[in-house]
Amino acid sequence: MSSEVVIRVAGLSKCYHIYDKPHHRLMQMLSRGRRTYFREFWALRNVSFEVRKGEAVGIIGRNGSGKSTLLQLICGTLNPTSGSVETRGRIAALLELGSGFNPEFTGRENVFMNGAVLGLTREEMEARIADIEAFADIGEFIDQPSKTYSSGMLVRLAFAVQVCIEPEILIVDEALAVGDALFQKRCFERMEHLRSNGTTLLFVSHDQESVRALTNRAVFLHHGEVQHTGNSADVLLEYRRLLHEEETRALGEAAARLRNRAAEQRAQQAARPVAPATAASPAAVDAPAPSRSAELSFGDMDAEVVSVSVFNAGGEPCSHFDPRDVAQVVIQCVARRDLDRLNVGLRIRNKEGVKIYSWGTLNQDMAIRAGLADGEVFWNRSFKAGEVFSVSLDFVVGLGPNLYEIQASITQEGKPYYAEQRMLHWMDEAAFFTVATDPRTYHFGGVVDMRMSSRLLGGAS
Missing domain, CATH: 2.70.50.60 (abc- transporter (atp binding component) like domain)
Known part of the structure; x- marks a missing residue:
């Protein structure tokens, strides 16, 4: 693998066996392959891409498209059915809320345990603990069992650990969605800081604006396959186009159901006697x-x-x-x-x-x-x-x-x-x-287009 490539995914596929009944697992084991008691579900099929050092890459796609499975394979918490993943450098991953935390340990104990898992010594973590406490900002709860934490406190501490160790590869999977707006702002600022210092970022989010702002390249997954890769703005445009096509089909089906329902209501109304006029009710x-x-x-x-x-x-x-x-x-x-x-x-x-x-x-x-x-x-x-x-x-x-x-x-x-x-x-x-907007010609952020304009006031002639 080239020294500039820190993540290489080649022909990656992941298949799950779906059993309709629990005892089918035992029957499958006893059959020794003579009979099949499961259905195959391919979460990923033949996914390939590379990420270079210092790049920020977004992973986008609808629910069930294989984004989280891909990240787990890259982190090594899942084994692929076929294909390979190569990574270079220390990986810090925020995949699931509180993953890697022992609920019986205090926040501080979990911080040191996570540091040890990531290969840092006790002394190295001691040097970082003040920064972690300040970033998490959970006060005295740092010395309480993590099972007493709210979801927001848990993600604060988990994210603080991952970003304060200054990893070479940072992987974030939708975890920031539970944080409050101010904490999310601080997280984005820290990720920008890490990027400027050469950290490679893999970022999964359904917030298209966050992907656009935070990444320079994106991978669009659809039904476990790579649909499109390239510049983040271009990939997001393809993503919205596919969403529109699927929504149009769904809306057509919904409209047909509404028409059928309206016809039924008209038939029921026609069968009723016409009621005399009554006073309007508030x-x-x-x-x-x-x-x-x-x-x-x-x-x-x-x-x-x-x-x-x-x-x-x-x-x-x-x-x-x-x-x-x-x-x-x-x-x-x-x-x-x-x-x-x-x-x-x-x-x-x-x-x-x-x-x-x-x-x-x-x-x-x-x-x-x-x-x-x-x-x-x-x-x-x-x-x-x-x-x-x-x-x-x-x-x-x-x-x-x-x-x-x-x-x-x-x-x-x-x-x-x-x-x-x-x-x-x-x-x-x-x-x-x-x-939808075309990011190349006309774009804005937010809910409403306020049709703003700009003009230069003063300045050198």
Whole structure:
């Protein structure tokens, strides 16, 4: 292996035997190969790449793609089925929360034990213990059994040990996700410091921005195979493209399920006698959305959201946007009885469940009545039983890279606005769209595109 190459992975594969029942393991052993009682699961297949000294390489991929298995093979905690791994230099790895810690030992005892495992003498660890204590910042708990630690305290101490011994190769696998924001900031600063001093970094994270900022090269794993390698920005672009393709397929299947469910609800509604008009009942205008495991829709069903479609500026169906694009959401509804004072709206949430934006025809009606906008007041419209109508909601996307869910609703509003409201139909997961940026031409960090601009103030002429 070249002196510049510190990690070489060649044709690496790892196969697990999956047994449906516990006693099948014994039967397999007794059969001596005459019969097979297991199924093969290949966590990795023919993975090859090299990492040079001082490089920072990200490992990305969806859950189950083989990232953690690859790191364990590199560290030597797993043996490969085929292929080889060569490493040069002391490896410090943070693979699992508290791995290598004895829960009965105090934090200090675990620090010295980890140092011994990594080949450091007692004197060398004594020289580093103050730095480790300061970085971990867990106070007097350093002398308490580690079984009393919270997950955050455990990862603080584990990470402090690994980075303060100044390893030649540092491997981090998603462990920082449990740390608080300030501790994560300090960890990233320390990793940058180690990189500048020549430490080689292998970094696994689902946070694409962290991979982009911290690494200069990346390996994209998909179903245990190397899908793409190269510059981190280019690999992340390929990763997002694959995510979009898979999400589009999943969204198509979800839309089919929603259509089937809506058809069933319409059939049930048609079989019921039409109820007489009743007084509107109060309800919260911004009630929390139902969980994804709950019913996908609810309401009095006197009017119904039939479909929700997403289009681009050209009027073509679209589910993938750039932040600068114009999007159009069309909500098609049907009145099941004579109705007026309606509000058709939507809510946009990101995949983490955070509400990004909610808006409806009533918001525009209020602006028109206040003289801040022009147009017809939708709230004044009346609809006959059986009447089908559609509402178009247009906007500049202006969102950061993510997967977004559209929730749609149709309500009957009281007098004055928001005094009373009756939920006629709420549809959860009505539609989805994704947003991505091209890091070569237009990129920003965060949730919302604030369209900032820059200019030079003063300076030499």
